[in-house]
Amino acid sequence: MKIADFVAQVKSGQKTARAFAEEALAKAREVGEYHALLALTEARALQRADEIDARVRNGEDPGKLAGVPFVVKDNYLAFGAPTTAASKILENFDAPLQATVVEKLEREGAICIGKSNLDAFAHGGSTENSAYGVTHNAHDTTKVAGGSSGGSAVITALDVVPFALGSDTGGSIRQPASFNGVFGMKPTYGMSSRYGVVAMASSTDVMGCFAKSAEDIALVESVIAGRDPKDMTTLPDYFVPTSDVKPGLKIGLIKETMTADVDDEVRAATNAYVETLRSLGHTVEEVNMPSVKYALAIYYIVVPAELSSNLARYDGIRYGRRAEGVTSLAELYGRSRAEGFVTENKRRIMIGSYVLSSGYFDAYYLQAQKARTVLINEFNELFKTYDYLLTPTAPTPAFGIGENTEDPVKMYLADVMTVPASLAGLPAISAPAGTSASGLPIGVQIIGPARSDAGVIALAGQVGAHHG
């Protein structure tokens, strides 16, 4: 069911917000074995639903998302249950405020019913790094959900809620969207506020959402987008949703993402998507983007550097879990952090410390930031000729649970197609493109120039209505 149908029924009194919230909560319990959610926010959800219903009865405007249930990734500060970031160090963290994005959704009447699982602190591409257990893929429980926003992708795919929030630093919305067969949008850097979301890498973190249709993505983004005085990196308001697609677009298929290393079925699904684009009157040509080869290396220098700084605040002093039986301050820091972080957090923090060390700074961090410029210049050059760029979202469909956990580099390679748009701050959507012979979803990624978010979503919607 589309978001607009929820809202219409609530506003007309045909069905109450409370009934929708109860239904979503019941569905969430039914699909408990996927372990997509870390907590339900039941009491608060029902109370808010009653408030929405009262507004409807009193003839007040209940908002453009009146009574629409949603799920929030558990790295957003949100009331109703602890905000854990799927880590032990924030196990009982009772957020004193809510993320701007959550506040905006609530102001329009949307109702948060639960908090979804993720890789701890959003470090990962499979949701296997959660301190609270792995989330299972919506289409095959032996496969990973993708990550890091795996719980939100699965809960959307299972139709528990019509949309869910995620965060995307290098592919954490797009990759799980492709693994679970839903739409997942990473907006332009700065389109929506980062305030009140547990920071990972400040120069690429963006807030976005999952939904079953491009139309619903556009509606949710229209609520969460906009400048926030509490996040000085937000852009002046520009997002206006549209379903109009300019006829005869020029689209570049990035050749370096269609090499023999990429799964055959992923390439076939991408080629089928290209055919649908052509049948709609658009032109698709292969384009070269040589720096794609370096994007993942740039990402795994810049992002650990930033996150090692951002995670320095988790020290067991002012909030979060504190190690017991410590005798010195150094031991308090060292043990609280060692006990509170998962292994992948430690790897990334230590890589960050390494690349920022004085002897290595030029060779790693500075070189990566220069290479980032090279990558951005290549995007700019391509967008002089092409309206949008196309890639598969991930090199494979969902892999098996446990398949890549022993080899961090192999795990990182699942992000290889999504990190370029993150490093350049560009809007990108993952759209369902097909299924493998074994029934696993495959997604493609449409990347647009900065601030072309509405166009990216509209194009995904146009193809979605005609594809497969």
Next chain:
Amino acid sequence: MSTITTDDVRHLAQLSNLQISDDEVENLRGDLENILGYIELLGELDTTGVAPTYQVTGLENVWRDDEVQTSSVTRERLLSLAPEQADNSVKVPKVL
């Protein structure tokens, strides 16, 4: 290719305020060596004369009025988040 020793791992752990066990040291040593081995790929890219990118929006000097902003969060609420408190303060082990 970078070689990472167990002493390097201990040094990085100390820089990162992580008290890790001996078992972890050995595992992390291998992981870090593999990750650094991968990112060294960047060394082959010629970036002579290229300026580094630190931000992508192009925004600069985002001003606001220099006014005190009120917060919905009280001092008591923030203090209540600390693992140990006493006398309206956050309690920590002796430093000196």
